[in-house]
Amino acid sequence: MSSKKKHRRAARMLLAGLLVTANGCSHLDIIPPGPHDNTPSIHDDYGMQIEYPQVAECASAPSMAAKAATEPMSLEDPSKIPAFEISLEEAIQLAVQQSPVIRSLGGSVVTTPQGTATVYDPAALAASPTQSAEAALSAFDAQYTQQLFWNNVDQPSNRQSFTIPGVGGGPPLIFAPFSQSQNATFTSELAKQTATGARFAVRHNVSYLRTQDPSVAQLRFPSAFTGFVEAEWRQPLLQGAGTTYNRIAGPNALPGQYNGVLIARINEDVTLADFEAAVIQLTADVEQAYWDLATAYRILDANIKGRESAQQTFQYQKVRLEVGTGRTDEEAQARSQFYQFQAEVESSLGGPNGLYALEQRLRYLIGMTASDGRLLRPATDPIDAKVIFDWESALGQALQRRVEIRRQRYNVKRRELEIVAARMDLRPRLDFLAQYRWRGLGDHLIGDDDGAQFNSMYGNMTGGDFQEGQAGIEFSLPVGMRQASLAVQQSRLNLQRERALLEETELRISHDLSDAARQVSLTYQLVETNYNRYQADLLQVDVLRRRYLDGNDNINFLLQAQRQVVISEAAFYRSLFSYNIAIRDLHRQKGSLLAYNQVQLAEGPWAAGAAADAHTTGRFLEPRINPSAVSVPAPLTSGPFDPSAPQNTGFTAAPLANEVIDSPMIEAMSYDDESVTIDPVVVEEVPSPSDALIPIE
Incomplete structure (x- = not known):
C-alpha cells in the first residue's frame, strides 16, 4: 500500500471517529454494564444520612436558664404577678457578666453563630498559631533539626570478575561483579534567626561507610567514620536587612505578604476594638430594652385608665338607657369606645411590642430565663432634668x-508599616556568608587514643588538624523588580484607601x-x-x-x-x-x-505563677545608664x-x-x-x- 493510500485511510478513520463523537452519548449505549454498576455502595445508604452529633456537655448559666423557662405570659393581669424590681445599673451589670457571648436583639447567634462576638475572640486571636504576635515571634525562635539514616547497598555490576597481582608482593586485587556496603548518616543543626535578618547556624555531620567490595581494598579502613562541625553566619545587607523590616514583614517574607510582629500586634488591637464595639452595642441594647419596658408599663397604665374611664361612661349610658332617659346611639358609642380601649390594653400586654414581649427581650439580654413566674419592673427613674x-x-x-x-487608625498604621516594608523589598538581595568547619576521620567514632592519628573520628576532629573556612557574598536580582514594584504600588493604594476611610469615618x-x-x-x-x-x-x-x-x-x-x-x-x-x-x-x-x-473592660486573671515569673525575669533587667544613647524603633501606639x-x-x-x-x-x-x-x-x-x-x- 502506498503512503498516500495510508494517509487517506487514516483520514477516513479519524473523520468517522469525529462523526460518532458528534452524535452525543449514543456510542456509550453499546458498552455493556459492568459489575460495578449494579453493586450498591455504602454511600447510598449511610453517606447522606442525617445524624445527630454527640458532644460533651456541661452545665452553665445560659443552658440552665434555657431549660428552666416556664410557660410564657400573654394576657395575664400584671398586678397579680410577683414583681422583680431591677435598676438600669443592675441590668447592665447582669448583661455584661452573665454570659461569655455578647448578646444582640437580632438573635444572630442562631443564624450566624460564627459572626457572633464573644469574650474569647481577643484571646483566640492572641493564641492563634498563624496570626498572633507570639506566632510572629516564633519565627525568631531557635530551630533544632536532626536526621539519622541507615543505608544498605547490594548492587550488581556490569563487569567481569578478574584478579590483578598485588603490588610489591602484596595480596592480589580481586574485582567482583557486585558492590556491597553499609552506610549511615547523622546530621543535626541548631539555627537562630535574629531581628536584624541575620541567621546563625551550628551544624554537625557524621557519615559511616563499611564496604565489602574487594575492589576498594586499598582503603585504609574497611569501615570509617567521617564528620565535621561547622558554624555559619548569613547576614542580609540589602533586602531583608534591619530590625525595621523584620519587625514588620518577618523573616523570609515575600513582597506584599507581611506578618511580622508589628502587623500581628495591630491585628490583636483591632480584635480588641471589635470586642469593645460589641460591648458598647450590648450596653446600648440593654438600656434601649430597659427604657422600652418602662415605656410599656406607662402605656399600659394609660390604656387601663382610659378603659376604666370608658367603662364608667358606658355603664352610665347603660343605666340611662334602662331607665328610659338615654339614647341608643350614645350607649353604642360608649360601648364601642370601651371595647376599643380593651383591645388596646390587650395589645399593650401581649402584642409584638407589648409589655410581656419587651420584658422577655430585656430578660434575654441580661441572661435570665424567658419566663419564671415573675415580672421585671424597672426601678430607675428617668432623667427629667x-x-x-x-x-x-x-x-x-x-x-x-x-x-x-x-x-480605623490601626488599619492606617498597618498600611503605613506595609509600605515601609514594600519599599525595602524594592532592593536586590545581597547576603554576606561566612562558614568555618572542623573535619575529622577515624576508624572508630569514639575510641582510645593509642597514638594513631585516625583511630577516633572525634579525637581527630577535636585535635584541630583539619580546619577549613570560607567567606563571600551572594547576590540575586529579579530583573525588572516587577513583583516588588507591584507590592509598593498596592501598598500605596491601600494606604490611600484606609486614610480616605478614616476621614470619611470622622465626617460621619x-x-x-x-x-x-x-x-x-x-x-x-x-x-x-x-x-x-x-x-x-x-x-x-x-x-x-x-x-x-x-x-x-x-x-x-x-x-x-x-x-x-x-x-x-x-x-x-x-x-x-x-x-x-x-x-x-x-x-x-x-x-x-x-x-x-x-462598664469597665479589663483583662482576665493571669495564669498561676505568671506574676512570679515576671518578677523573676524583671530582676535581670537593669536600666540604661544613658537612655538617650540607645536607638529604639518608633513606638507603635501612644500608650494605653x-x-x-x-x-x-x-x-x-x-x-x-x-x-x-x-x-x-x-x-x-x-x-x-x-x-x-x-x-x-x-x-x-x-x-x-x-x-x-x-x-x-
Missing part, C-alpha cells in the same frame, strides 16, 4: 474616643453626633410640650365630664376627650423615655457610653487607653421649664371616679460626674 452638652468638647471627644476611629461621626445633639434638644422640648398638652387634656376631660353629666353637652365631645387624654399621656411618656434614649445616644456617639453606664475612664468635663442641669409649666412634673397619676389626683415630684439637681449619671461637656 434638662441636660446641656458643650458641643466643642463633645465633638473633640467623639473624634478621639470613638472605638471606630481607633480601629460628626454628623451622627450632630443628630444626637439635636435629638437631645428636640426630645426635651417634646417632653415639655407633651406635658402641657397632657395637662390641658386632663382639664378638658374634667370640664366635659361635668358638662355632660349636667346635660349641657353631647357625649361625642366627652368620648373624644377621653381618647385624647390617653393619647397625650402616652405621647408624654414616650417623649420622656425618648429623652433618656437621646442622652444615651449622645454618649454613644461621643465615645463615653461605657463610662456613662459604669481606657474607654471606661470618666471624662473631665463640666456639667449644667436645669429643672423642667418652670417658666412654661406652672405645676411640677408628674411622676404617677391615678384616676378616681370623679377627679384626677396628681402626685408631684421635685426635680433634683443632676449628680456630679463622679456618679457617671449625666456628664455634661
Whole structure:
C-alpha cells in the first residue's frame, strides 16, 4: 500500500471517529454494564444520612436558664404577678457578666453563630498559631533539626570478575561483579534567626561507610567514620536587612505578604476594638430594652385608665338607657369606645411590642430565663432634668474616643508599616556568608587514643588538624523588580484607601453626633410640650365630664376627650423615655457610653505563677545608664487607653421649664371616679460626674 493510500485511510478513520463523537452519548449505549454498576455502595445508604452529633456537655448559666423557662405570659393581669424590681445599673451589670457571648436583639447567634462576638475572640486571636504576635515571634525562635539514616547497598555490576597481582608482593586485587556496603548518616543543626535578618547556624555531620567490595581494598579502613562541625553566619545587607523590616514583614517574607510582629500586634488591637464595639452595642441594647419596658408599663397604665374611664361612661349610658332617659346611639358609642380601649390594653400586654414581649427581650439580654413566674419592673427613674452638652468638647471627644476611629487608625498604621516594608523589598538581595568547619576521620567514632592519628573520628576532629573556612557574598536580582514594584504600588493604594476611610469615618461621626445633639434638644422640648398638652387634656376631660353629666353637652365631645387624654399621656411618656434614649445616644456617639453606664473592660486573671515569673525575669533587667544613647524603633501606639475612664468635663442641669409649666412634673397619676389626683415630684439637681449619671461637656 502506498503512503498516500495510508494517509487517506487514516483520514477516513479519524473523520468517522469525529462523526460518532458528534452524535452525543449514543456510542456509550453499546458498552455493556459492568459489575460495578449494579453493586450498591455504602454511600447510598449511610453517606447522606442525617445524624445527630454527640458532644460533651456541661452545665452553665445560659443552658440552665434555657431549660428552666416556664410557660410564657400573654394576657395575664400584671398586678397579680410577683414583681422583680431591677435598676438600669443592675441590668447592665447582669448583661455584661452573665454570659461569655455578647448578646444582640437580632438573635444572630442562631443564624450566624460564627459572626457572633464573644469574650474569647481577643484571646483566640492572641493564641492563634498563624496570626498572633507570639506566632510572629516564633519565627525568631531557635530551630533544632536532626536526621539519622541507615543505608544498605547490594548492587550488581556490569563487569567481569578478574584478579590483578598485588603490588610489591602484596595480596592480589580481586574485582567482583557486585558492590556491597553499609552506610549511615547523622546530621543535626541548631539555627537562630535574629531581628536584624541575620541567621546563625551550628551544624554537625557524621557519615559511616563499611564496604565489602574487594575492589576498594586499598582503603585504609574497611569501615570509617567521617564528620565535621561547622558554624555559619548569613547576614542580609540589602533586602531583608534591619530590625525595621523584620519587625514588620518577618523573616523570609515575600513582597506584599507581611506578618511580622508589628502587623500581628495591630491585628490583636483591632480584635480588641471589635470586642469593645460589641460591648458598647450590648450596653446600648440593654438600656434601649430597659427604657422600652418602662415605656410599656406607662402605656399600659394609660390604656387601663382610659378603659376604666370608658367603662364608667358606658355603664352610665347603660343605666340611662334602662331607665328610659338615654339614647341608643350614645350607649353604642360608649360601648364601642370601651371595647376599643380593651383591645388596646390587650395589645399593650401581649402584642409584638407589648409589655410581656419587651420584658422577655430585656430578660434575654441580661441572661435570665424567658419566663419564671415573675415580672421585671424597672426601678430607675428617668432623667427629667434638662441636660446641656458643650458641643466643642463633645465633638473633640467623639473624634478621639470613638472605638471606630481607633480601629480605623490601626488599619492606617498597618498600611503605613506595609509600605515601609514594600519599599525595602524594592532592593536586590545581597547576603554576606561566612562558614568555618572542623573535619575529622577515624576508624572508630569514639575510641582510645593509642597514638594513631585516625583511630577516633572525634579525637581527630577535636585535635584541630583539619580546619577549613570560607567567606563571600551572594547576590540575586529579579530583573525588572516587577513583583516588588507591584507590592509598593498596592501598598500605596491601600494606604490611600484606609486614610480616605478614616476621614470619611470622622465626617460621619460628626454628623451622627450632630443628630444626637439635636435629638437631645428636640426630645426635651417634646417632653415639655407633651406635658402641657397632657395637662390641658386632663382639664378638658374634667370640664366635659361635668358638662355632660349636667346635660349641657353631647357625649361625642366627652368620648373624644377621653381618647385624647390617653393619647397625650402616652405621647408624654414616650417623649420622656425618648429623652433618656437621646442622652444615651449622645454618649454613644461621643465615645463615653461605657463610662456613662459604669462598664469597665479589663483583662482576665493571669495564669498561676505568671506574676512570679515576671518578677523573676524583671530582676535581670537593669536600666540604661544613658537612655538617650540607645536607638529604639518608633513606638507603635501612644500608650494605653481606657474607654471606661470618666471624662473631665463640666456639667449644667436645669429643672423642667418652670417658666412654661406652672405645676411640677408628674411622676404617677391615678384616676378616681370623679377627679384626677396628681402626685408631684421635685426635680433634683443632676449628680456630679463622679456618679457617671449625666456628664455634661
